[in-house]
Amino acid sequence: MKAILLAAAALAAAFWGVAAGRDAAAPIHFAYRPIDFKLDSSETPQRHAPETMAGGVALFDYNNDGNLDIFFANGADIRTLKKTSAKYSNRLFQGDGKGNFKDVTEQAGLAGSGFDNGVAIGDYDNDGYEDIFLAGVHGNRLYHNNGNGTFTDVTHRAGLDQPDSQYGPLWSVGAAWVDVNNDGLLDLFVVNYLAWDVNHEPSCEAAPGRLDYCHPKLYKPTPNQLFLNNGDGSFRDVSAESGIRANPGKGMGVGVADYDLDGWMDIFVTNDKLYNSLFHNKGGGKFEEVAFETGVALAQSGQFISGMGVDFKDIDNDGYPDIVFVALDNETFPLFRNIGKRGFVDITQTSGMTGLSAAMAGYSPTVADFDNDGWKDIFVTRGHVQSLGYAFRVQVEQPNTVFRNLGGAKFAALTAEAGLTAQPPARHRGSAVGDLNGDGRLDVVATALSTPAELWINDSPGGNHWIAFQLQGTKSNRDGIGARIKLVAGGAAQYNQVSFAAGYASSSAGPTHFGLGPNKSAELVEIRWPSGIVQELSNVSADRVVKVKEP
Amino acid sequence: MRSVLVLLAAVCVWAATDPKAAAEAEKALALAREGKYELAVTHYRAAIALDPHLPGIDLNLGLAYFKLNRFPEAAAAFERATKADPSSFQAQALLGMSYFGSRRFDAAAVHLKLASDQQPDNLELRYKLAQSYLWSKQVQAATEEFRLLLAKNPDSGPVHMLLGEVLDAAHQEEQATAEFEAAVRASPSEPEVHFGLGYMYWKQKRYEDARREFQAELVKQPQDSQALAFLGDTEMHAGDQKPAADHLRQALKLDPRLRLAHLDLGIVLAVSGDAPGAESHFREAIRLDPSRPDAHYHLGRLWSSLGREKDAEAEFAKVKELGNQEQQPPLITMPGHNGEPKL
Numbered sequence: 001m002k003a004i005l006l007a008a009a010a011l012a013a014a015f016w017g018v019a020a021g022r023d024a025a026a027p028i029h030f031a032y033r034p035i036d037f038k039l040d041s042s043e044t045p046q047r048h049a050p051e052t053m054a055g056g057v058a059l060f061d062y063n064n065d066g067n068l069d070i071f072f073a074n075g076a077d078i079r080t081l082k083k084t085s086a087k088y089s090n091r092l093f094q095g096d097g098k099g100n101f102k103d104v105t106e107q108a109g110l111a112g113s114g115f116d117n118g119v120a121i122g123d124y125d126n127d128g129y130e131d132i133f134l135a136g137v138h139g140n141r142l143y144h145n146n147g148n149g150t151f152t153d154v155t156h157r158a159g160l161d162q163p164d165s166q167y168g169p170l171w172s173v174g175a176a177w178v179d180v181n182n183d184g185l186l187d188l189f190v191v192n193y194l195a196w197d198v199n200h201e202p203s204c205e206a207a208p209g210r211l212d213y214c215h216p217k218l219y220k221p222t223p224n225q226l227f228l229n230n231g232d233g234s235f236r237d238v239s240a241e242s243g244i245r246a247n248p249g250k251g252m253g254v255g256v257a258d259y260d261l262d263g264w265m266d267i268f269v270t271n272d273k274l275y276n277s278l279f280h281n282k283g284g285g286k287f288e289e290v291a292f293e294t295g296v297a298l299a300q301s302g303q304f305i306s307g308m309g310v311d312f313k314d315i316d317n318d319g320y321p322d323i324v325f326v327a328l329d330n331e332t333f334p335l336f337r338n339i340g341k342r343g344f345v346d347i348t349q350t351s352g353m354t355g356l357s358a359a360m361a362g363y364s365p366t367v368a369d370f371d372n373d374g375w376k377d378i379f380v381t382r383g384h385v386q387s388l389g390y391a392f393r394v395q396v397e398q399p400n401t402v403f404r405n406l407g408g409a410k411f412a413a414l415t416a417e418a419g420l421t422a423q424p425p426a427r428h429r430g431s432a433v434g435d436l437n438g439d440g441r442l443d444v445v446a447t448a449l450s451t452p453a454e455l456w457i458n459d460s461p462g463g464n465h466w467i468a469f470q471l472q473g474t475k476s477n478r479d480g481i482g483a484r485i486k487l488v489a490g491g492a493a494q495y496n497q498v499s500f501a502a503g504y505a506s507s508s509a510g511p512t513h514f515g516l517g518p519n520k521s522a523e524l525v526e527i528r529w530p531s532g533i534v535q536e537l538s539n540v541s542a543d544r545v546v547k548v549k550e551p
Numbered sequence: 552m553r554s555v556l557v558l559l560a561a562v563c564v565w566a567a568t569d570p571k572a573a574a575e576a577e578k579a580l581a582l583a584r585e586g587k588y589e590l591a592v593t594h595y596r597a598a599i600a601l602d603p604h605l606p607g608i609d610l611n612l613g614l615a616y617f618k619l620n621r622f623p624e625a626a627a628a629f630e631r632a633t634k635a636d637p638s639s640f641q642a643q644a645l646l647g648m649s650y651f652g653s654r655r656f657d658a659a660a661v662h663l664k665l666a667s668d669q670q671p672d673n674l675e676l677r678y679k680l681a682q683s684y685l686w687s688k689q690v691q692a693a694t695e696e697f698r699l700l701l702a703k704n705p706d707s708g709p710v711h712m713l714l715g716e717v718l719d720a721a722h723q724e725e726q727a728t729a730e731f732e733a734a735v736r737a738s739p740s741e742p743e744v745h746f747g748l749g750y751m752y753w754k755q756k757r758y759e760d761a762r763r764e765f766q767a768e769l770v771k772q773p774q775d776s777q778a779l780a781f782l783g784d785t786e787m788h789a790g791d792q793k794p795a796a797d798h799l800r801q802a803l804k805l806d807p808r809l810r811l812a813h814l815d816l817g818i819v820l821a822v823s824g825d826a827p828g829a830e831s832h833f834r835e836a837i838r839l840d841p842s843r844p845d846a847h848y849h850l851g852r853l854w855s856s857l858g859r860e861k862d863a864e865a866e867f868a869k870v871k872e873l874g875n876q877e878q879q880p881p882l883i884t885m886p887g888h889n890g891e892p893k894l
Contacts, residue, residue, distance in 0.1 A: 221875065274874045275844075292848075292867040293855060302814075302845025304874055332756065349788055358756035359724075393722040 028370045028377060028402050028414055030444065030456035032422040035101055037453045039429065040087045041075035042115075043387070046203070047211045048078045049196055049219070050137045052385050053173060055363075055429025055447040056118035056505030059436075060130045062108070063149055066545075067097035068434045068510050070445055072453060073134055076115035079198055081138055083113055090116055090134070099437035099457055109151050114139040118430075118505030122177025122186045124229055126478040130509060133160075135172035135190060144233075159234045160188075160227065167222050171196050176501035178256040178265045179477045180242075181285055182530045185229035186477045189244075189267055191251035194219035206390050213386055216272045216306075221248040224269060224277075228285070243279070243287040250274050253504055255312025257321035257497045258482065259294075259338055263532070265482045268296065270307030270325045294343035296323055299334040306331060306385070309364040309430075309504025314338075315376050316408035319486065319495045326362030326380055329394055333357040333365065333380065333403075353403070356413040361385070361398060364431040364503035368442045372464035372515030374494060375405035381428035381446045381504070388427075397425035400446060400456070419456075426451045431503045434510030440466040440543055442513055465520055465542040468511035471498060474550040475531035482530040485512060489519040489542075511545050572602035580611060588615045609635065610642055617645060622652035633662075640669045644676060651679055656687035674703060678710070685717050693717040708738020712747050719751065727751055735764075742771060746778050758785040776805035780812040787815050795819050810839040814846050821853045829853055844870040 041054035056073040063069070070093040077084045090112040093101035105111055110132070118135035125131070129145035142158045143151040155161045163169045170192045177186040194216060202219075206212035223245040227235035239245040249271040259266050264281035268291075271277065275298055278291040291297035299305055310325035320338035327333065332354050336344040348354050357380075364381040371377065382398035390396050400420045403411040415421060426448035436443040441458035448454065467487070471480030483498045500509040516522065525537040529550050540546060579594030595612040598605055613628030629646035636642060647662030660683035667676050677700055684693035697714035704710050715730030731748035738744055749764030762785035768778040783798035799816040802809055817832035830853065836846035851866030 275870060292851060292870070293860075293863070295852065297867070297870070298844070298848050302843075302848040304844060330754070330756075350790070354756050354788075355758075 028404055028418050028458070028460045030402075030419045030422075031459050032419070033099065033455040033457050035070070035093065035445070035453050035455050036103065037072045037091050037093070037447075038087075038451065039072070039074060039447045039449055039453065041449055042078040042088070043450060044078055045211060046201075047213045047387055048198055048201060049194065049213055050115060050117070050171065051075070051078055052213050052387070052427075052449065053193065053429075053505075054115070054117055055449065056116070056135070056174065056507075057430040057432045057445055057447050057453070058119040058121050058132070058507035058509060059432040059434035059445060060121040060500075060507065060509035062092065062130055062145060063094065064129065065097075067095040067438075068436055069093060069095045070101060070432075071110070071119055071121075071132060072447065073116035073119045073136075073430075073505070074112065076113075076137075078115070081115045081136075083111070088112075095436060097436075097438045099443075099455070104149070107149060109153075110143060112141065114141070116141070117172065118174030118191070119507050120175035120177055120188070121500050121507040121509040122188075122481065123478045124177065124186045124188070125233060126185070126473075128478060130479075133175050133177070133188060135175045135505065137171045137196070138169035140172050140175075140190065154233065157233055159236070162237070164222075164225075167195060170222055170225075172225075173252060174254055174501070174505040176254045176256045176267070176499070177479070177481060178267065178499070178501075179229075179482055179530055180226065180265055180281055180287075181228070181283075182264070182476075182482075182532075183229075183231075184473070184475055184477055184531065185231050186479065186481060187229050188225075188227040188235060189254060189256070190225040190227070191254045191269055192222040192224055193252065193272070194250055195222050206386065206393065210389050212390050216250050216274075219250070221250050221271075221274070223248040224251055224254075226287075238285060242285055243289070247277050247279075247289045249277055251277075252308050253310035253325060254501055255310045255323065256481075256499050256501055257312040258484070259312070259321050260341065261320070261484075263530075265530075268310060268312050268323055270310045272306050272308070273304045274307070275304065276307055276325075295346065296336045296344050299327070299332065300346040300348055301331075305334075308362060309381075309506075311365050311367040311378070311502045312499065313367040313376060313497070313502075314495045315367060315378075315405060317375070317492070317494050319493070321497055324365050324367055324378055326357075326360075326365045328361040328385065329359055333360070333362055333378075347409070350409070352410050352412070356403065356411060359395075360401065361394070363429050364446070364506060366431055366433045366444070366503045366506075366508060368433045368508075368513060369405075369466075369515035370402060370442050370458060371404065371460045371462060372441065372466045372517065373462070374489070374492060374515050374517045375408060377405045378403040378411070379431065379433065379444050381431045381448075383425075383427035383429065383448065395425075397427055399423075399425045400428055400431075400444075400454075419459075423454055426454075428454075429504060430506040432506045433502070433508045435468070435513070464518065465516040466514065467516060467522055467540060467542050468513040468545045469525070469527075470511040470545055470547045471527070472547065472549045473529060473531070475533065476529040476550055479509075480527075480529065480550070484528040485514075486524070486526040486528075487514050487522050488524040489514075489516045489522040491523075516542050569602045572598045572605055575601065576605060576608055576611070579615070583611065583615050583618075586618075588618045591615045592619070606635075610639070610645070613642075613645060613649065617649055617652070620652065622649045625649040626653060626655075626658075640666055643669070647676075647683070648679065651683055654686075656683045656685075659683040660687055660689065660692075674700060678713075681717075682713060685713065685720065688720070690717060690721045694721065706737050708734045708736075708741045708744055711737055712741070712744055715747060715751070719754075724751065724755060728755070739767075740771065743768070745771070746775065746781075749778070749781060753781055753785065758788045761785050762789070774805060776802045776809060779805070780809045780815075784811060784815050787819055792819050792823060796823075807835075808839060810836050813839065814849070817846065817853075818849055821849065821856075826853060826857060842873065844873045847873070 041051045054075045058071040072091045115137040116134045120133040129147045132143040134141040144154045174191045204214035225239045253270040255268045267279040269277040279287040280290045306328040323336040337347045361384040362380045384396040401415045428448045431446045444456040527535040575598035579591045583591040609632040613625045616625035626649035632642040644666035650659035663680040681696035711734035715727045718727035728751040745764045745768035749761045752761035765782035779802035786795035799812045802812045813832040813836040817829045821829035833850040847866045847869040851863045854863035
């Protein structure tokens with residue numbers, strides 16, 4: 001036993017003062033509802049790496065009827081990377097705003113063709129209809145929304161079908177739409193994982209004769225990519241000239257936010273068993289990688305951990321976006337608090353998240369105010385990366401958990417209490433958040449390997465008020481991605497930066513939501529558009545989606 | 552759990568053909584009975600030189616070596632004894648024990664199993680067998696052996712503790728913790744029992760619970776360097792910098808090789824503004840294990856906080872270098888994704 005210590009690594013302390021907590025009198029609760037989609041990643045006894053990484057999902061309004069729809073990315077035959085069976089079809093479900101969904105995949109033309117991993121929603125051509133980018137294994141796809149319920153594959157025309165000149169075809173796990181140069185056009189950041197080839201993959205045993213997924217250190221890293229929107233339906237690969245390409249990694253999650261409030265959107269990428277990357281946007285199309293300098297390269301242990309999905313939102317209502325990402329068991333779910341110009345501080349320990357999450361393996365964290373109390377909570381889809389055959393060593397299948405924000409500095413974990421054990425534990429993967437039934441409470445859709453997807457309908461008690469903003473940019477990108485919204489209600493301020501990229505390989509593209517607690521209106525809403533225009537609204541009544549057009 | 556095996560008395564059955572050899576053997580045996588094992592070895596060897604086939608002579612020579620903690624030589628003698636008489640329980644048991652003493656746990660398990668098969672109710676022997684399985688990483692066999700022991704000794708703290716160790720090695724943390732908790736209930740004053748439970752809590756990042764157990768261990772063993780280091784670590788996590796620094800310093804005074812204590816003390820000193828002290832401990836942590844990124848990272852963060860950007864960059868570059876070290880994949884790697892040491 002004691003010999004361990006000589007080689008043991010310490011966990012560095014976080015030295016934050018602990019703010020007072022709050023009575024957890026209004027818990028968050030969800031009710032399970034099924035949906036007819038089963039993620040099929042073509043699991044084989046050989047345990048090829050992409051089999052365990054699939055599962056992106058998106059919530060967005062594809063037909064502008066005001067109701068959120070659901071898109072599931074799905075796998076393919078692992079050897080051919082082709083959707084050789086209907087079971088691998090991607091799926092689009094049209095929502096009726098009451099929590100009911102109809103499969104419209106075929107009509108929409110979205111069944112797909114390759115091994116699709118992640119999904120990113122964004123209106124890249126500013127035509128008022130949300131488009132779909134699919135990050136996949138050795139092949140990405142861009143689907144243009146035709147505005148009539150159908151989509152067209154425009155990958156080639158967009159110039160997004162070129163293999164990397166050095167690495168060949170890449171394995172993309174996720175992506176984010178973000179206007180990096182504030183020209184009013186959404187650009188595309190693509191997160192790439194490992195250099196992978198089904199014919200040249202190491203075999204790894206979890207036990208004698210029992211193959212399982214290999215450690216990422218056995219694969220080479222690959223660079224992420226940045227594509228600038230030319231405004232004519234095509235994109236230009238600026239990965240090298242922007243500085244992104246110089247920092248290859250084993251990317252898993254991507255979050256976009258202007259962390260230093262300098263008016264330029266920055267990009268955070270989690271890497272698997274490696275240090276994270278924070279790409280600071282210097283303007284002029286140039287980025288510098290500053291994860292080490294800002295204190296977000298590694299979690300408090302100082303070790304390389306299994307960085308999975310991420311969300312980049314303000315959890316303590318100080319206006320600065322914080323970073324929340326998840327990892328595997330014994331690695332905790334790190335929280336980095338943004339302290340302005342001085343970078344970030346790891347508050348995993350002081351927030352209670354260390355103890356709460358130590359035994360958990362997470363995939364997709366999404367930050368949103370699930371009880372509408374004015375503090376953003378964290379919903380985490382859980383499940384281990386290893387196959388079911390690894391259950392003799394770790395808890396492979398796990399329930400999801402919501403971490404309730406107790407005032408910005410502390411969290412409480414709710415699993416069974418939140419109703420999340422209504423379904424058996426599973427190997428959960430992606431997740432997206434939005435109000436599926438129009439009741440003002442944010443719901444969650446989650447995927448899981450080889451099991452049906454889950455709708456978690458928020459039925460939290462408490463009757464808190466809420467408000468959501470559907471932005472329409474004019475000079476800025478039409479989705480308003482990058483807009484900073486400050487809301488004051490009951491004398492307290494809250495902040496959101498509009499971004500659809502959240503969690504693992506997923507997209508939450510509904511209106512930007514605020515919980516107002518007991519307040520029936522917001523005294524002030526200030527929107528700073530990416531164009532620089534500042535718009536103010538006063539005394540905005542609650543419990544509705546407010547459409548705001550950039551002046 | 553310390554040594555538990557009651558040494559078996561060697562049987563003297565001299566049937567020498569050479570009277571001089573018999574005399575040397577008798578002399579050796581008399582010296583051994585007086586506890587003069589070094590001298591006994593000399594006379595046993597003289598007897599063997601005169602008659603290498605003297606019955607029982609290797610068993611007695613091995614026992615003398617065993618008493619002198621000269622385990623490899625004892626094992627060699629017992630190997631000869633078991634070859635001469637493969638059915639000898641004594642020779643098998645002592646050979647297993649000698650390998651155990653030599654830390655050759657694989658070989659120990661083989662011979663202790665052969666001896667246990669002859670005396671299935673000899674619990675002390677089975678205990679050593681279970682330990683041999685554990686420390687030769689035969690987790691399944693160890694688990695079965697400890698469960699058998701536990702069935703016969705349900706209130707044995709040491710057995711609970713070792714079963715906990717086995718289960719921990721098998722990555723069954725919850726069950727392992729339960730066994731350590733049972734061990735504390737059964738034998739709260741047993742050395743290392745609180746440490747073991749504290750370590751399990753520490754692994755699960757239950758720092759407050761771990762802290763309590765390390766403190767309890769230190770009441771019994773105040774000079775336990777590892778308990779001091781882990782206690783300091785839990786205090787650091789709780790933000791109690793002063794006691795953390797005190798305990799980490801005490802630990803390092805007792806054992807300067809404790810990497811965890813160097814790293815933690817570096818972090819604590821960095822927070823308190825003692826940059827030279829912090830640097831010194833970070834550097835020692837790096838020296839003790841250059842393959843880990845953590846001390847480089849914290850040293851880099853220290854330099855960064857002091858505006859020494861070039862020094863910081865150098866440390867961060869080391870972290871990146873460690874992260875990007877390529878690993879040549881063997882055809883079969885064991886274990887899988889999560890199987891690398893977490894500590």
